[in-house]
Amino acid sequence: MPSKQDLLDLQFIEARHKLLDLAAFLDRIDRHPGEDDYRFAAMKSALPILLENRPDRARAVLEAFSDPTTEPIPQASFQGAFGAPTPKH
Amino acid sequence: MKYIEPHAHMVSRTTDDYEKLALAGCEALCEPAFWAGFDRSSADGFHDYFRQLTEYEPKRAAKYGIKHFSWLCINPKEADDPGFAREVMSLIPEFLKCPTVLGIGEIGLNKNTRNELTIFEEHVQLALDHGLPILIHTPHLEDKLKGTRLILDSLAGFSKLDRAKVIIDHVEEHTVAPVLDAGYWAGMTLYPHSKCSLDRAIDILEIHGPERLWMNSACDWGVSDPLAVPKCALQMKSRRHGADAIERIIYQNPKDFLSQSPRFIL
Numbered sequence: 001m002p003s004k005q006d007l008l009d010l011q012f013i014e015a016r017h018k019l020l021d022l023a024a025f026l027d028r029i030d031r032h033p034g035e036d037d038y039r040f041a042a043m044k045s046a047l048p049i050l051l052e053n054r055p056d057r058a059r060a061v062l063e064a065f066s067d068p069t070t071e072p073i074p075q076a077s078f079q080g081a082f083g084a085p086t087p088k089h
Numbered sequence: 090m091k092y093i094e095p096h097a098h099m100v101s102r103t104t105d106d107y108e109k110l111a112l113a114g115c116e117a118l119c120e121p122a123f124w125a126g127f128d129r130s131s132a133d134g135f136h137d138y139f140r141q142l143t144e145y146e147p148k149r150a151a152k153y154g155i156k157h158f159s160w161l162c163i164n165p166k167e168a169d170d171p172g173f174a175r176e177v178m179s180l181i182p183e184f185l186k187c188p189t190v191l192g193i194g195e196i197g198l199n200k201n202t203r204n205e206l207t208i209f210e211e212h213v214q215l216a217l218d219h220g221l222p223i224l225i226h227t228p229h230l231e232d233k234l235k236g237t238r239l240i241l242d243s244l245a246g247f248s249k250l251d252r253a254k255v256i257i258d259h260v261e262e263h264t265v266a267p268v269l270d271a272g273y274w275a276g277m278t279l280y281p282h283s284k285c286s287l288d289r290a291i292d293i294l295e296i297h298g299p300e301r302l303w304m305n306s307a308c309d310w311g312v313s314d315p316l317a318v319p320k321c322a323l324q325m326k327s328r329r330h331g332a333d334a335i336e337r338i339i340y341q342n343p344k345d346f347l348s349q350s351p352r353f354i355l
Contacts, residue, residue, distance in 0.1 A: 002328055011288070056262065058262045058292070059262040062261055062262055063263050065230070066231055066233065066234035066263065067231045067232055067235045070238065072201050072202055074203060075169070075202060076202050079166055079199065079200065081228065081230035081232050082230065
């Protein structure tokens with residue numbers, strides 16, 4: 001199994017690139033006109049998870065972006081998915 | 090390096106992709122019935138599709154030395170109208186006689202509706218009636234966690250179900266544990282933007298171990314990569330996984346699960 005140092009050597013630049021892309025996305029949404037929506041709010045609410053001292057941050061982020069309801073719905077009003085629970089949830 | 094691609098939608102791919110798969114070492118691939126990007130307007134459309142899966146694609150794959158197998162169903166995205174879904178399902182027994190059909194799939198849920206769940210359970214019963222393995226699709230993005238829980242709850246009601254003959258696909262960090270803990274197989278789908286990245290799939294493998302786990306590209310008409318499995322194998326190598334561990338996850342595990350169908354012969 002690779003050491004922390006091995007993984008940093010292997011993946012730090014790529015992870016840095018992804019973090020910068022996320023920071024730039026947040027700036028871009030702020031800079032442009034109009035209103036953001038529930039997806040942007042969900043993303044911002046998930047960001048503090050990254051700084052938590054826990055071994056399952058990826059799982060926690062996915063759970064933060066998940067529909068919290070438990071019962072099947074009577075009918076779907078659309079077929080796709082948008083990445084964050086819609087406000088009715 | 091030889092490998093098995095256990096989930097690919099080749100009806101949406103070009104013949105060039107078969108060549109790339111063969112060059113990368115793909116010995117066999119499995120194609121579950123799915124949503125082809127738009128809703129079909131009649132059961133006849135599905136009849137044609139099932140013929141394409143069972144007659145045409147095996148021949149197209151064979152030109153590149155790849156064995157092609159399929160799974161049949163009406164996918165959950167088109168299964169919200171129970172009357173239409175049952176009309177399509179009535180076609181399936183005729184095609185179960187085809188020598189490359191392995192089982193029922195990819196059934197499951199899309200938006201987690203009551204009708205989807207009803208048709209899912211009727212598919213499970215169809216598989217049980219014919220003694221077939223089952224391949225299950227879990228929903229996308231925000232619907233996955235709830236859908237996976239609904240699927241697990243539903244399957245728990247089938248007392249005669251052999252859980253070792255069921256694979257629940259598209260697991261991620263928040264759904265893999267309940268699937269494996271319940272005794273089912275779990276599939277990790279390697280997608281560029283959704284589902285698992287290569288590194289996240291390897292993380293899941295490192296955390297949960299290789300037992301009852303496979304990885305697939307699920308390449309289709311959307312953003313996807315037919316070479317995702319060999320690319321993940323390469324990434325495993327860079328993360329110092331040994332040749333045996335890589336061979337197990339990309340070849341032996343899918344072979345073990347799929348060989349539960351006597352038709353899966355390499």
